[in-house]
Amino acid sequence: MNRYLSFVIKTASAALIPIILFSCAPVNLYTINMNYIPSKTIATGTDNIKKIQLTVARFIDARNIQDTMLIGTVESPDGGMKPVLPKYSKPVDTVTAGIREYLSAAGYSLSPQIPVWDLKNDSIEKRWGSVLIGGTIDKLEITCRREGVKKNYQANVKLTVVFADVRNARIFHRMEIETSPSLIHVRFSEKILEEQINKALSDSIEKVFGSVETIQNIIGEL
Secondary structure, eight states: OHHHHHHHHHHHHHHHHHHHHHHHSOOOOEEEOOOOOOSSOOOOOOHHHHHSEEEEOBOEEOOSOSOTTOOEEEEOTTSOEEEEEESSSOHHHHHHHHHHHHHHHTTOEEOSOOOBOOSOGGGOOTTSOSEEEEEEEEEEEEEEEEETTEEEEEEEEEEEEEEEETTTTEEEEEEEEEEOOEEEESOOOHHHHHHHHHHHHHHHHHHHHTSHHHHHHHHHHO
16 A cells, blocks of 8 residues: 555656646746727617728738737846737737727628738729728837836837728728827736737727718718
């Protein structure tokens, strides 16, 4: 019985060693699930709006950074910096999908196409529905400064959104929007990083596509 118990203890100890080593290993980066999360109930459009077919082109990452997968940094009290990366999809795909999700919930007719568009009139193709929407990601970042008890979170999202009349191959409206929510907290977690960048992204999308100005410009062109 003692020999059997000794064997069980040795086996269990051997199994726990990698877990202990892994849990004690330093974290070299953080990953978060960046996503559009509605901050309020989306008002559905009128019948006129619902008839307009929109095509959302894949957004262009225009941030002045070398690695476009980077979406933030975490700074430790000693000045060390660790990167924050998206867990599942690239920033351009997250922004494009978020806009499509908002427009679909608002009742627009969405084309299944997600073309690559360089935001120029002469590259608009006739098969891209009635209204083409594209744009650039100018800023998209979440940072956290860990200063002892205080954790300072700062998110920043800036989008340029371009609307074009497909039939006449002409850009008719352009908007820039920027949101910068911040938070001071006693706790640090990837979850809070995620919440802050998602809030900034969602606010930006809703400010563009939920505005009366945007709707009026779309209706006025068609």
